[in-house]
Amino acid sequence: xxxxxxxxxxxxxxxxxxxxxxxxxxxxxxxxxxxxxxxxxxxxxxxxxxxxxxxxxxxxxxxxxxxxxxxxxxxxxxxxxxxxxxxxxxxxxxxxxxxxxxxxxxxxxxxxxxxxxxxxxxxxxxxxxxxxxxxxxxxxxxxxxxxxxx
Amino acid sequence: xxxxxxxxxxxxxxxxxxxxxxxxxxxxxxxxxxxxxxxxxxxxxxxxxxxxxxxxxxxxxxxxxxxxxxxxxxxxxxxxxxxxxxxxxxxxxxxxxxxxxxxxxxxxxxxxxxxxxxxxxxxxxxxxxxxxxxxxxxxxxxxxxxxxxxxxxxxxxxxxxxxxxxxxxxxxxxxxxxxxxxxxxxxxxxxxxxxxxxxxxxxxxxxxxxxxxxxxxxxxxx
Numbered sequence: 569x570x571x572x573x574x575x576x577x578x579x580x581x582x583x584x585x586x587x588x589x590x591x592x593x594x595x596x597x598x599x600x601x602x603x604x605x606x607x608x609x610x611x612x613x614x615x616x617x618x619x620x621x622x623x624x625x626x627x628x629x630x631x632x633x634x635x636x637x638x639x640x641x642x643x644x645x646x647x648x649x650x651x652x653x654x655x656x657x658x659x660x661x662x663x664x665x666x667x668x669x670x671x672x673x674x675x676x677x678x679x680x681x682x683x684x685x686x687x688x689x690x691x692x693x694x695x696x697x698x699x700x701x702x703x704x705x706x707x708x709x710x711x712x713x714x715x716x717x718x
Numbered sequence: 719x720x721x722x723x724x725x726x727x728x729x730x731x732x733x734x735x736x737x738x739x740x741x742x743x744x745x746x747x748x749x750x751x752x753x754x755x756x757x758x759x760x761x762x763x764x765x766x767x768x769x770x771x772x773x774x775x776x777x778x779x780x781x782x783x784x785x786x787x788x789x790x791x792x793x794x795x796x797x798x799x800x801x802x803x804x805x806x807x808x809x810x811x812x813x814x815x816x817x818x819x820x821x822x823x824x825x826x827x828x829x830x831x832x833x834x835x836x837x838x839x840x841x842x843x844x845x846x847x848x849x850x851x852x853x854x855x856x857x858x859x860x861x862x863x864x865x866x867x868x869x870x871x872x873x874x875x876x877x878x879x880x881x882x883x884x885x886x887x888x889x890x891x892x893x894x895x896x897x898x899x900x901x902x903x904x905x906x907x908x909x910x911x912x913x914x915x916x917x918x919x920x921x922x923x924x925x926x927x928x929x930x931x932x933x934x935x936x937x938x939x940x
Contacts, residue, residue: 570863572893574856579900587904594911614911621907625900632927640938642931646924 583621591618627653655699663696727804731811734802736778738818740868743772744861745827752834752854773882776868780878787876823861831855849901891929899926 598611617624631653634645670689695702750764774781785792802808831854838851857864871885872878906919925932 569859570867571857571860572897574860575853575894575897575901578852578856579897579904582904583900587907590908590911610911610913614907617907617910621900621904624903624907628899628903628923628927629896632924635931637928637930638934639931640935643925643928643935646928647921650920650924 583625587618587621591615594618659696659699663693666690666693666696723803724807727802727807730802731807733779734811735814736775737865738815740772740775741818741823741861741865743768743775744864745822745830745858747772748827748854748858748861749830751857752837752850754850769886770883772865773868773879773886776865777872777878777882780872780874780876783876827858827861831858834858891933895926895929899923902926 592615594611594615598608598615601608601611628650631646631649632642634649635642639645666689670686670693673686673689747765747768750768754763754765782792802811834851834855838848838855841851842848867889868882868886871882873881875881902919902923906916906923909916909919
């Protein structure tokens with residue numbers, strides 16, 4: 569019996585036994601929230617994340633091994649890699665879901681009007697695909713303002 | 719003037735009792751781990767203090783060799799139980815060592831750990847987090863293994879104390895912290911699902927996986 573083995577098996581048990589069970593609980597909560605017209609996305613995505621603890625751990629390990637263990641920039645590199653992953657992998661998928669939501673809105677309401685919800689989904693999808701561009705635009709504005717007011 | 723045999727025997731007894739004191743320090747460290755009452759242990763708190771004393775007791779003889787370099791002769795006795803000429807002192811040393819090993823470590827510590835498991839359940843019932851009690855129970859159950867680990871880090875040189883502390887840091891950062899990163903990630907997921915702040919835990923999880931690099935970063939800033 570050692571502390572290392574104890575805490576390792578605790579992490580295994582929580583990640584592989586408890587979290588998949590909690591995923592079912594979060595799906596139930598999401599359904600109940602949906603029935604009451606409440607925001608249910610957190611519970612729904614939380615349930616998915618509960619089922620992906622091992623995968624997310626491997627992803628975090630990959631983020632944290634972008635350089636040698638003694639490289640002072642490793643923490644910064646790991647955060648940059650995490651942000652890159654969110655911006656270049658997760659957000660494009662989210663953009664696709666927003667396009668689908670837009671199509672559903674248009675199909676259900678058949679009302680092409682700037683104030684209806686479809687436009688918000690469309691703009692969100694576009695913004696999700698333009699994160700790098702938006703960052704470069706912000707950097708450009710800041711660079712232009714380096715000289716101060718003229 | 720020659721040191722009297724009784725004095726030599728007393729020194730021998732104290733040196734031979736140092737490993738038992740190290741074991742007791744580890745037990746108290748485990749209790750302190752829970753008493754500090756948080757999800758994390760406090761650097762500089764009771765847990766680290768008793769861990770430090772455990773290391774000091776374990777490396778007492780190499781540490782005493784520093785006196786020779788100061789110019790103070792420390793003629794240490796042989797230290798073996800057979801070397802204690804005074805009968806009642808030899809018996810006292812054997813009895814105390816057996817008491818610590820057979821009574822405290824093998825019987826009392828597992829019972830104490832069991833009480834901490836019960837406390838984890840009661841903690842949860844009172845709205846507190848059960849994890850600190852569980853971790854304390856695990857630490858107590860692993861007392862003997864932790865002691866063996868510390869012994870394996872003992873280089874026996876006059877730098878043995880810092881060698882053990884350095885090796886402990888490496889073990890903590892290289893073995894324990896990556897595992898706690900998983901627990902932190904689980905906490906982040908639960909916080910996200912229950913709409914509590916979770917980004918801090920994501921950043922902490924990455925930090926726990928890169929503690930060595932952060933150490934190098936701090937060094938490079940100096």
